[in-house]
Amino acid sequence: MQALKQTDPEIYELIRQEERYELDTVRLIPSENYVSKAVLEASGSVLTNKYSEGYPARRYYEGQRYIDQLENLVIERAKNLFGAEHANVQPYSGSPANLAVYFALLKPGDKIMGMGLPHGGHLSHGWNISITGQFWKAVQYPVDRESRRLDYDAIREMARRERPRMIVAGATAYPRQIDFSIFGAIAREVGAFLLADIAHIAGLIIAGVHPDPVPHADVITTTAHKTLRGPRGAMILCRKEVADRIDRAVFPGLQGGPHNQTTAAIGVALKEASTPAFKEYGRQIVRNAAAMADELMRRGFDLVSGGTDNHLILIDLTNKNVPGKKAAKALERAGIVCNYNTVPYDTRKPFNPSGIRLGTPAVTSRGMGEEQMRQVAAWMDQVIRHVDDEAAIARVGEEVRAMCRDFTAPGILQGD
Ligand SMILES: *Cc1c(COP(=O)(O)O)cnc(C)c1O
Numbered sequence: 001m002q003a004l005k006q007t008d009p010e011i012y013e014l015i016r017q018e019e020r021y022e023l024d025t026v027r028l029i030p031s032e033n034y035v036s037k038a039v040l041e042a043s044g045s046v047l048t049n050k051y052s053e054g055y056p057a058r059r060y061y062e063g064q065r066y067i068d069q070l071e072n073l074v075i076e077r078a079k080n081l082f083g084a085e086h087a088n089v090q091p092y093s094g095s096p097a098n099l100a101v102y103f104a105l106l107k108p109g110d111k112i113m114g115m116g117l118p119h120g121g122h123l124s125h126g127w128n129i130s131i132t133g134q135f136w137k138a139v140q141y142p143v144d145r146e147s148r149r150l151d152y153d154a155i156r157e158m159a160r161r162e163r164p165r166m167i168v169a170g171a172t173a174y175p176r177q178i179d180f181s182i183f184g185a186i187a188r189e190v191g192a193f194l195l196a197d198i199a200h201i202a203g204l205i206i207a208g209v210h211p212d213p214v215p216h217a218d219v220i221t222t223t224a225h226k227t228l229r230g231p232r233g234a235m236i237l238c239r240k241e242v243a244d245r246i247d248r249a250v251f252p253g254l255q256g257g258p259h260n261q262t263t264a265a266i267g268v269a270l271k272e273a274s275t276p277a278f279k280e281y282g283r284q285i286v287r288n289a290a291a292m293a294d295e296l297m298r299r300g301f302d303l304v305s306g307g308t309d310n311h312l313i314l315i316d317l318t319n320k321n322v323p324g325k326k327a328a329k330a331l332e333r334a335g336i337v338c339n340y341n342t343v344p345y346d347t348r349k350p351f352n353p354s355g356i357r358l359g360t361p362a363v364t365s366r367g368m369g370e371e372q373m374r375q376v377a378a379w380m381d382q383v384i385r386h387v388d389d390e391a392a393i394a395r396v397g398e399e400v401r402a403m404c405r406d407f408t409a410p411g412i413l414q415g416d
Pocket of ligand 1 (some may be wrong): 170172317
């Protein structure tokens with residue numbers, strides 16, 4: 001980054017510091033990852049110079065000879081990898097992708113039925129402070145109070161009662177598999193569209209370690225930057241029958257020109273995700289989460305739903321008498337980065353809730369395995385037991401940094 005260093009030493013220095021931080025910490029935010037150097041190069045290319053409103057061969061600007069080939073290539077890769085009939089690779093991010101789907105298929109005031117935010121759903125699934133909960137009428141299904149898992153009988157009953165136009169299946173803080181086939185059957189029964197939002201689990205689906213929504217959903221949205229390990233961006237996959245409506249909703253309905261450098265980087269990530277190595281990566285994400293969950297439970301932690309079968313762990317810290325925010329901040333001081341999170345039926349406020357949320361996609365990208373996951377769980381236990389003891393936290397921090405030195409990170413050249 002010599003030109004950047006010359007032109008803008010302040011920004012250069014901040015990027016370098018962030019790079020060092022990403023290398024020296026155990027990053028457990030389940031929506032984060034490390035992209036490859038190839039993805040970074042595509043993201044930082046001259047494609048950022050181009051305007052190309054419209055779609056391949058249907059543009060409003062001349063000069064698209066290479067951009068059209070690029071977007072067509074990425075669309076084909078997306079369709080092939082997921083087995084979808086149609087793909088739109090232009091959404092700027094996951095939330096605008098969901099907004100485009102509602103805009104495409106619903107009228108203002110139609111009813112959306114999504115998973116409640118405090119139960120693991122996403123803001124863009126109709127939560128009241130989101131535009132999606134204000135322009136459309138939203139009803140929200142919870143997880144079961146006892147099992148803290150989706151209760152499909154209760155969801156079916158709610159759908160029969162509420163008659164939504166759109167059902168959203170997908171989550172941002174749910175540690176279990178989602179049964180898209182049951183959601184599909186419920187949606188057909190009540191005459192609703194089914195949107196499967198696989199932002200968190202796209203990489204697991206490709207790896208074959210999570211059930212596939214493609215046979216069951218009318219539309220699928222995903223971010224590119226979570227388990228899929230691509231740039232910040234999103235895709236919409238759908239059936240042919242709704243393809244035109246989806247495309248028109250993205251452009252010109254909601255967005256202007258696509259971010260071509262992102263499109264290219266998504267293409268690179270899709271190519272990487274089509275390899276056997278990526279399938280093994282997905283399997284290891286799940287094995288790592290299982291090992292970490294097992295070690296945490298052995299140490300008396302209360303895991304929401306009693307464990308995990310995906311990449312994500314939600315801990316209810318009530319029995320440890322440490323609020324989630326205090327725990328997350330202490331862990332960060334020890335170099336273990338996670339986020340505080342509400343747990344289902346939380347009695348505390350969202351800005352200072354009872355839980356923390358962990359995930360293994362980023363650490364797995366560094367080649368860490370079950371042994372390291374058990375070690376990290378042991379460190380987390382120490383920090384939370386000594387949450388007011390800065391010396392103890394600093395000692396854990398030393399060990400965390402020492403371990404991180406043994407693992408390179410994709411996209412970050414050590415000593416570069
Ligand atoms: C992350 C996420 C999104 C939103 O993605 P952004 O790119 O942050 O807008 C949407 N849905 C789910 C389920 C997510 O986890």
